[in-house]
Amino acid sequence: MTAPGLAIGLADIEAAAARLAGHAVRTPLLTSxxxxxxxxxxVFIKPECLxxxxxxxxxxxxxxxxxxxxxxxxxxxxxxxSGNHAQGVAEAARLFGVPATIVMPQDAPATKRLRTERxxxxxxxxxxxxxxxxxxxxxxxxxxxxxxxxxxDDPFVMAGQGTAGLEMAQDLTALGLRADAVLVxxxxxxxxxxxxxxxxxxxxxxxxxxxPEGFDDTTRSITSGRHEANAKLAGSLADALLxxxxxxxxxxxLKAHARPGFTAGDADMKAAVAxxxxxxxxxxxxxxxxxxxxxxxxxxxxxxxxxxxxxxxxNIDDAMLADCLAA
Amino acid sequence: MTAPGLAIGLADIEAAAARLAGHAVRTPLLTSxxxxxxxxxxVFIKPECLxxxxxxxxxxxxxxxxxxxxxxxxxxxxxxxSGNHAQGVAEAARLFGVPATIVMPQDAPATKRLRTERxxxxxxxxxxxxxxxxxxxxxxxxxxxxxxxxxxDDPFVMAGQGTAGLEMAQDLTALGLRADAVLVxxxxxxxxxxxxxxxxxxxxxxxxxxxPEGFDDTTRSITSGRHEANAKLAGSLADALLxxxxxxxxxxxLKAHARPGFTAGDADMKAAVAxxxxxxxxxxxxxxxxxxxxxxxxxxxxxxxxxxxxxxxxNIDDAMLADCLAA
Numbered sequence: 001m002t003a004p005g006l007a008i009g010l011a012d013i014e015a016a017a018a019r020l021a022g023h024a025v026r027t028p029l030l031t032s033x034x035x036x037x038x039x040x041x042x043v044f045i046k047p048e049c050l051x052x053x054x055x056x057x058x059x060x061x062x063x064x065x066x067x068x069x070x071x072x073x074x075x076x077x078x079x080x081x082s083g084n085h086a087q088g089v090a091e092a093a094r095l096f097g098v099p100a101t102i103v104m105p106q107d108a109p110a111t112k113r114l115r116t117e118r119x120x121x122x123x124x125x126x127x128x129x130x131x132x133x134x135x136x137x138x139x140x141x142x143x144x145x146x147x148x149x150x151x152x153d154d155p156f157v158m159a160g161q162g163t164a165g166l167e168m169a170q171d172l173t174a175l176g177l178r179a180d181a182v183l184v185x186x187x188x189x190x191x192x193x194x195x196x197x198x199x200x201x202x203x204x205x206x207x208x209x210x211x212p213e214g215f216d217d218t219t220r221s222i223t224s225g226r227h228e229a230n231a232k233l234a235g236s237l238a239d240a241l242l243x244x245x246x247x248x249x250x251x252x253x254l255k256a257h258a259r260p261g262f263t264a265g266d267a268d269m270k271a272a273v274a275x276x277x278x279x280x281x282x283x284x285x286x287x288x289x290x291x292x293x294x295x296x297x298x299x300x301x302x303x304x305x306x307x308x309x310x311x312x313x314x315n316i317d318d319a320m321l322a323d324c325l326a327a
Numbered sequence: 328m329t330a331p332g333l334a335i336g337l338a339d340i341e342a343a344a345a346r347l348a349g350h351a352v353r354t355p356l357l358t359s360x361x362x363x364x365x366x367x368x369x370v371f372i373k374p375e376c377l378x379x380x381x382x383x384x385x386x387x388x389x390x391x392x393x394x395x396x397x398x399x400x401x402x403x404x405x406x407x408x409s410g411n412h413a414q415g416v417a418e419a420a421r422l423f424g425v426p427a428t429i430v431m432p433q434d435a436p437a438t439k440r441l442r443t444e445r446x447x448x449x450x451x452x453x454x455x456x457x458x459x460x461x462x463x464x465x466x467x468x469x470x471x472x473x474x475x476x477x478x479x480d481d482p483f484v485m486a487g488q489g490t491a492g493l494e495m496a497q498d499l500t501a502l503g504l505r506a507d508a509v510l511v512x513x514x515x516x517x518x519x520x521x522x523x524x525x526x527x528x529x530x531x532x533x534x535x536x537x538x539p540e541g542f543d544d545t546t547r548s549i550t551s552g553r554h555e556a557n558a559k560l561a562g563s564l565a566d567a568l569l570x571x572x573x574x575x576x577x578x579x580x581l582k583a584h585a586r587p588g589f590t591a592g593d594a595d596m597k598a599a600v601a602x603x604x605x606x607x608x609x610x611x612x613x614x615x616x617x618x619x620x621x622x623x624x625x626x627x628x629x630x631x632x633x634x635x636x637x638x639x640x641x642n643i644d645d646a647m648l649a650d651c652l653a654a
Contacts, residue, residue, distance in 0.1 A: 028355035033379050033418075049608040052360050091360075111605075277648075278438075281376040281641035283608040314608035318652045321604075325645045 006256060007249040010201035012159035013166050013194060016059070019066040020163055023095065024059050025051050027164070029171040029308075034279045039295055040303040044179070046168050049284055049314025053115070055240075056164050056191055056312050057081075057088030057151075063160030064149050065092045073098050076146040080104070080133035082239050083112025084313050085151040090121035101146060103136045109239060109285075111317045128234065152190030153247030162194020168308055169203040179205040180305035183291035185312040186211055186218045186261070188243040189250030195310070196257035205308070209254070209261035210294045212236035212269075212287070219260045221246050237266045237320075238287030240313060264293035272296055273324035276311065283321070288313035333583060334576035337528035339486035340493050340521060343386070346393040347490055350422065351386050352378050354491070356498040356635075361606045366622055367630040371506070373495050376611055376641025380442070382567075383491050383518055383639050384408075384415030384478075390487030391476050392419045400425050403473040407431075407460040409566050410439025411640050412478040417448035428473060430463045436566060436612075438644045455561065479517030480574030489521020495635055496530040506532040507632035510618035512639040513538055513545045513588070515570040516577030522637070523584035532635070536581070536588035537621045539563035539596075539614070546587045548573050564593045564647075565614030567640060591620035599623055600651035603638065610648070615640035 003009060030045040048056040065073060076099035079089040086102040093100035100121040104113060105128040117123060126136055141148050150157060165182075172179055182199060184192040186209035196207040209218040215236055220228035229245040236242060246254060264272070269286040272293035276284045284292070291309040295302060316324075330336060357372040375383040392400060403426035406416040413429040420427035427448040431440060432455040444450060451467070453460055468475050477484060492509075499506055509526060511519040513536035523534040536545040542563055547555035556572040563569060573581060591599070596613040599620035603611045611619070618636040622629060643651075 025358060028357075030355075030377060031352060047608075050357060054608060277610050278645075281374075281381060281610040283604050283610065318605075321652075322649055325648075 003256065006253050007155045008159045008162065008194065008197055008253070010197060012155060013162035013198050016063040016156070016159040017163045017166055019063055020059060020160065023062055024163070026167060027051055029168060032280050039299045039307070042306045043295065044172065044308040045280065046164060046308065046310045047282055048164060048310060048312050049282055049288060053087040053091045054313055054315045055084035055088065055288065056161055056310070057084040058091055059163050060157035060160035060190060061085065061088035061149060062092040064154060064156040065096050067156045068147065072147055076100065076144060077149050078103070078137050078140045078146040079149045079151070080137050081151055082108050083116070084240050084315060086116040086121070087112065087119065087315070089149050090116045090119035093121065094119045101140050101144070103133050103140070109315065109317050112315050115315065152188035153249045155249065158190050158194045158250065161191040162198050164191065164310065165195030165198035168195070169198050172308065173203050177306055178203060179308040181205065181302060181307045182207045183210050183262070183294055183307065183309045184208070185241060185287055185290045185310060187241040189218055189246045189254055191310070191312065192258055193250040193253040197253060200257040207258045209258060210291045211261065211263050212238045212241050212290065213263045213265040215242060216263050217245050218254065221251055222254050222258060223260050225255060227251060237269050238290055240285070240287040241290065262294040262298060264290050264297060267327065268293040268297045270324040270327040273316070273321065274327065277321070277325065282311060283314040283316060284311050285313050285316040286320070286324070330583065333580050334482045335486045335489065335521065335524055335580070337524065339482060340489035340525050343390040343483070343486040344490045344493055346390055347386060347487065350389055351490070353494060354378055356495060359607050366626045366634070369633045370622065371499065371635040372607065373491060373635065373637045374609055375491060375637060375639050376609055376615060380414040380418045381640055381642045382411035382415065382615065383488055384411040385418055386490050387484035387487035387517060388412065388415035388476060389419040391481060391483040392423050394483045395474065399474055403427065403471060404476050405430070405464050405467045405473040406476045406478070407464050408478055409435045410443070411567050411642060413443040413448070414439065414446065414642070416476050417443045417446035420448065421446045428467050428471070430460050430467070436642065436644050439642050442642065479515035480576050482576065485517050485521045485577065487521070488518040489525050491518065491637065492522030492525035495522070496525050499635065500530050504633055505530060506635045508532065508629060508634045509534045510537050510589070510621055510634065510636045511535070512568060512614055512617045512637060514568040516545060516573045516581055518637070518639065519585055520577040520580040524580060527584040534585045536585060537618045538588065538590050539565045539568055539617065540590045540592040542569060543590050544572050545581065548578055549581050549585060550587050552582060554578060564596050565617055567612070567614040568617065589621040589625060591617050591624060594654065595620035595624045597651040597654040600643070600648065601654065604648070604652065609638060610641040610643060611638050612640050612643040613647070613651070
């Protein structure tokens with residue numbers, strides 16, 4: 001049942017889970033004694049870095065393509081992304097055997113570009129400062145007939161990302177536990193809108209966005225109730241978390257099911273990437289580790305509670321990993 | 328039921344699993360589309376790098392201590408180890424609130440030494456070339472009353488390590504699958520003896536040791552039926568896999584339930600550590616990645632089959648990780 005005015009409900013996420021079964025990884029819910037002691041809380045980790053293509057983005061992209069008719073899919077898809085959505089769309093298109101064109105900023109991390117190409121997608125590079133990626137996508141769609149796959153503001157994309165939250169809620173419930181807080185990296189709000197919808201329906205918990213310092217449009221929008229925007233579009237290590245403002249479809253859900261959240265800066269993210277590698281034995285990218293960064297840097301806030309965090313992606317260049325380990 | 332002449336059977340592993348529940352991580356069985364395509368097989372990964380203390384060794388150590396009487400445990404424990412067994416014993420002792428003394432080679436990786444100290448153990452360093460670690464342990468036991476916890480040649484240690492195999496066999500069975508091959512890093516044979524016992528009882532599969540090139544005493548011993556020894560005690564990146572010969576208790580089980588195996592060299596292990604970091608988003612140490620190394624370097628051998636591998640540990644120094652990523 002979808003609440004009036006909201007783009008998705010639990011049934012959409014359950015339908016997405018059925019489409020994703022056997023194609024996406026049902027990532028585990030991990031625990032770490034070292035992390036529990038560091039935070040003074042019981043922490044559960046959803047490692048979406050272990051997901052196909054190295055981030056949760058495959059879930060939404062695959063669900064979007066799976067929901068198309070054969071005729072629609074055959075036209076191919078086009079998407080704009082700094083990297084993780086690009087890989088998700090490219091890999092979903094490869095699995096369905098349809099062409100994908102990805103509009104990607106020139107300064108995207110090399111590893112994300114290479115991995116997108118590896119899935120067989122055509123890359124169109126653009127200048128983040130001077131060109132409009134949406135206009136480029138529209139031109140490609142008009143020219144080739146390809147269908148645009150939005151990074152977050154789409155019910156199928158949101159429901160696909162929500163399957164991560166569905167699994168978390170199911171696994172916590174199976175353990176007989178309720179989370180006091182759920183921390184989710186946020187850019188446009190696709191992942192958090194899906195996760196918060198699943199938790200609201202199955203395992204009520206306070207779901208919070210975690211955003212880069214200076215890019216807290218989501219927390220400000222949840223607080224004010226309307227679309228607030230970031231002043232900048234660049235200037236954070238979390239290259240995947242720099243949307244200007246929440247989506248038209250995601251914000252109403254965030255207002256209904258999520259709470260104001262937290263921020264973490266570059267140094268906190270680097271420390272979290274290093275902690276994840278050394279202690280959790282997981283590779284995260286800076287933005288993918290931002291919920292862990294908020295947890296470690298604000299541990300007192302969560303003391304004594306049960307906290308679930310999403311590690312949303314692990315597509316980090318070797319040089320950036322080395323930089324985080326050296327910090 | 329334990330077969331005549333064998334130190335452990337399925338019931339011992341099931342008893343260990345009951346003792347470990349809630350203390351060890353029940354690690355998931357992971358899959359990777361990229362790995363499946365690289366090998367041309369269906370691969371399941373048991374990531375014991377995600378285990379408490381970063382390796383499977385916690386399982387055996389905890390089971391050994393849990394099986395002691397209160398009076399025995401209060402005397403404290405002593406163990407000799409280059410690192411992962413050390414951390415497992417130190418952490419198990421910490422959880423039981425008893426003192427641990429670890430006899431560790433002077434050239435053990437710094438990360439393993441630091442992590443052992445972090446669990447509160449006392450470290451006694453020795454010279455790998457000139458001193459006998461068993462004699463040092465015996466002296467400490469005689470002096471302090473501490474109980475020696477062997478790294479592999481002990482029924483409780485073997486049964487504890489076997490819980491990893493029990494979980495793998497359970498998870499594969501739940502998926503309706505049988506493995507054609509199970510690849511397990513081997514030094515003294517504690518892990519493989521337990522894993523092979525679990526698979527033989529629950530999900531018959533060809534269980535193979537994977538050893539460093541030049542240190543293939545286990546495969547030679549399984550083949551000849553008697554204890555074969557390595558000519559060297561050092562000279563491999565797999566610092567955790569350099570036992571001279573299989574155990575007195577492990578070899579009979581390996582002869583009954585395991586097959587001759589494979590080897591991998593330093594370059595293959597480095598490549599596997601890099602593959603694990605970049606593609607699986609998992610941190611492994613070189614020896615911990617040796618089954619993956621054998622799989623990637625001998626992919627043709629496994630083509631079309633279903634293969635399960637253990638990533639046995641992830642305690643790698645930053646410098647060694649950088650070295651593997653640069654190779």
